[in-house]
Amino acid sequence: MKMDRLLSITMLLLDKKRIGAKELAEKFEVSPRTIYRDIDTLNLAGIPIRSTSGVGGGFEIMENYKMDKKVFSAADLSAILTSLTGFSNMMQGKELASALAKVKSFIPADRAKEIETKINQFDLDLRPWLGNRNIQRYIETTKTALQENRLLTFDYSDQHGNSTSRMIEPYQLVLKNSQWYLQGYCLNRNDFRLFKLNRMTNLQIKKEQFSPRQYQKPQLDFTNMLDTLQTNIKLRIHREVMDMVLDYCSFEHFIPDGNEHYLVDFPFIENDYYYNVLFSFGNKCECLEPSHVRTEMKRKIKEIAALYE
Template identity: 65%
Template sequence: MKVERLISIMIILLDKERISAQKLADIFEVSLRTIYRDIEAINRIGIPVRSTSGVGGGFEIMPNYKIDSKVFSDVDLSTILMALSSLSTMIRGDELIHTLTKIKSLIPADKAKEIELRTNQFCLDLTSWTGNRERQSYLEMIKIALQEKKLLSFEYAGRYGDKTERTVESYQLILKSNHWYLQGYCLKRNDFRLFRLSRISNLQIQMRFFIPREYQKPQLDFTDILKTMQTKINIRIHKSVMDRVLDHCTYEYFSPDGEEHYIVDFPFIENDYYYNILFSFGDKCECLGPLHIRAEMKRRIHDIVAIYES
């Protein structure tokens, strides 16, 4: 996001005496043109950044300049602190601690309690209740690989449990729908792949470096695609699973059916994933229609029963 990048550039300029446009472009994986536009934007908000040409040239904040506390509003500072604090629950390191310290140093003394109150009004804890014990260490390793442009090797479990050995150029760490993913170029498949961390084992950082290649970031928003694929089915649920059903659709699709049940217009795609969602509600959910979905549910239930009868 541009705002986050501008803040990061300002922090870098405060920390360093001088840095080249190319170095900034490499850090944020954007074009030189984008960096020049960002520097112009920083100048417009009142922070005087000057450029010097030639060997050793680059951008720097004018000597003796200190950021006026008015550059960031109370809401700006509390939002930045909230975002950084939530990230620090998952990815720890000196960089985040230093950044948090610098941001806090911008808070005027007379505003400290008010901004602390605003910050504490929201809690974004990205850690899981139980989760994979390896995840934290894996996140740290991927973070190092991203910063140092080193190859990662690991075993990857496919959809049906088959494992393959992979060597990957790491490009991006993604948190999507409570799951962490690594976006990288797989040397085995000769293409970019999205790897789910929960399927990764024996993760190792290789000593080999790689030269970053151009790539398109993965598509993470499938809202429009899902709308064309999904249909509505009718399910009858007990109120005890209502909160879990609400993870998949909104309350406007619920209609009361007596005192303890609801009829729900449930978004559905005819594949294993969605059938398993219905089964996860156990005997607190009944598919009412369409009839062929109900018949398929019945067939799958018979298959499960057959396993236990044998």
């Protein structure tokens, strides 16, 4: 988010005497051109930033400058505080607490009530309802390793249940669809890999440090690929599982079928994951078409029933 980056740049410049465009670009993972545009935006907002060229040059805030608390609107401050508070539920530590305290210091007394009202309109809680209780501890361990460029070791179970021991250079924590991932360079595979935190066990931070290498962010947007692979199947569902089905498609795909049921055009890919999604709806869901999906459902149901005979 641009506003978060602008605030962070301002804090860095207030904290440091001078910092270069390249260092800022690497820190925020944007281009130097974007940093120059950000600096122009901050100058237009009334923060006097000057640049110096040559060896040791960079950006700095003019001496004796104190930030005007009115530079951020009530909407700006409430958005930043809401985001930081949401992450502080999951990611603890001095950095977030300090950031929250600094942002709150920008709130003028005469606008405190207004901003508090806006913050209370949203509540971001990233903690899972149930599940692996090691995740929060693993996030903190990983965060330390990221900050100190230290190696991590862990045992990892893949989607087929095969377990391997790994040692990696950690590069990025990723939150995607309520799931946490770690992007790192695996020294066992000599390549970058994306690891799901809830598949890890015995996570340990090592004393050894590493020199960071160039890397690209993992690809996390598969919208175009999914649009190519997905087809719609016809389901008849009971209203009791409507909430579960709405996790996968929107209500515009629902057509009432009597008082208790709906007909649903459901996005589907023919793999085990999507068949298991259908099974998760239990006897409150029937696949009406296509016929080959119905046939495969029957076959899988017989396999499951055979386990209990």
